[in-house]
Amino acid sequence: MLIFSVILLSIVALIFLLMIASYVGLWFRAFVSGTPIQLFNIIGMSLRKIPPKLIVDTRIMSYKAGLKQIGVQDLETHYLAGGKVLDVVQAMIAADKANIPLDWRQATAIDLAGRNIFEAVKTSVYPKVIDCPARKDGEWIVAVARDGIQLLCRARVTVRTNIAQLVGGATEETIIARVGEGIVTAIGQCKTHQEVLADPQLISELVLNKGLDAQTAYEILSIDIADINVGENIGARLREAQAKSDMEIARAKAEEKRAFAVATKQENEAKIPLAMAKAFEAGNLGIMQYTKLKNIEADTHMREQIGKEVRVD
Known part of the structure; x- marks a missing residue:
């Protein structure tokens, strides 16, 4: 034991x-x-x-x-x-x-x-690079210069962490959205798309000077235009649409005038029998004069019919 x-x-x-x-x-x-x-x-x-x-x-x-x-x-x-x-x-x-x-x-x-x-x-x-927009989405930043030409862009944003703003500061998505908006605005201020194609760095400088990293968790070091392509002629399309719209408006106004003229004519024709009746009562129109007037109307109508048949032949 x-x-x-x-x-x-x-x-x-x-x-x-x-x-x-x-x-x-x-x-x-x-x-x-x-x-x-x-x-x-x-x-x-x-x-x-x-x-x-x-x-x-x-x-x-x-x-x-x-x-x-x-x-x-x-x-x-x-x-x-x-x-x-x-x-x-x-x-x-x-x-x-x-x-x-x-x-x-x-x-x-x-x-x-x-x-x-x-x-x-x-x-x-070690700063990192953010694609704007993200390449995995296959999207482009679409902007239009003042001459109406559409430009498709991609940018690369070099950032480093802003430790002081890391808590409560905006994330990468905000940086991407702000840079995209800045590029669209900068291209929209250019007179022609050739200015952008000739010097893409001009767009980068304009966007970088906007202070897009305010209240974010990052500090933007540089913005570089990585790719840029020419898209559609948006200005020409808008002008074409405006021309069609103006034509439709003109047609509507012309039809309105024609309808008004027809209505006026019909209204005036409706007044003729009344005027003739008043003329009979007042003694200003006799039977012989009335008969002569009807003969003239019949002759005029016959001539119009003959003219139509000749034009058809």
Whole structure:
């Protein structure tokens, strides 16, 4: 019985030592790295459901990089808040090496806002290029010069991250929309499309001077016209449509005048019998005169019919 108890205690002690060994290893690594962390604190991380290895490694990493102000408590708090501790530490190290101002509070706020803080710092160091519009869509920026010629353009926008505006600043979609609008406006101000084809850089300069990166998470470094093609003659099409519209209006007015003339004629013809009746009553028109008038009308009608038959032949 005694032997069994000794064996059981030995097994329990061995399991305990194996469990403690990992914590001791982390404690020793932190100690030899010059940033000692209490052993009970490391054990407590597991109880708080915080991975001790992640906290110890990031603490050593930041300490060795010269970011001694980042404490273990800061790392634990950010992890419990749902943040990506490793990304934040790597981003702060990269920002420090590149002389980009970035403190712990700002970095964690950016990370908790859902932005990739490490990628943002990399973009600040190595600017990236945004296609406008996105090439995967197969679309063009469509603009029309003052001479009515349509131009199809694509631009490439070089940007770098504006760390100060990363939280709450507009994203790439806003940059693409603003650049597209700026190109359309700039081309619309050109007298002819030849001006744009001769010097596309003129459009780039006009757009770049508009300050399109205001209130965005990026700073625009350059805008380059990557491709430009001549489209349809929109001005000619509009003039043709206007001419057709004017013709229809003229026809409508002519028909209106013709209808008015016909109505006036019919109205005047309707007044003739009444006038003749009044003339009979007043004694101004006799039977012989009336008969002569009817003969003249019949003769005129006959002549008109003969004239029509001759024209047909």
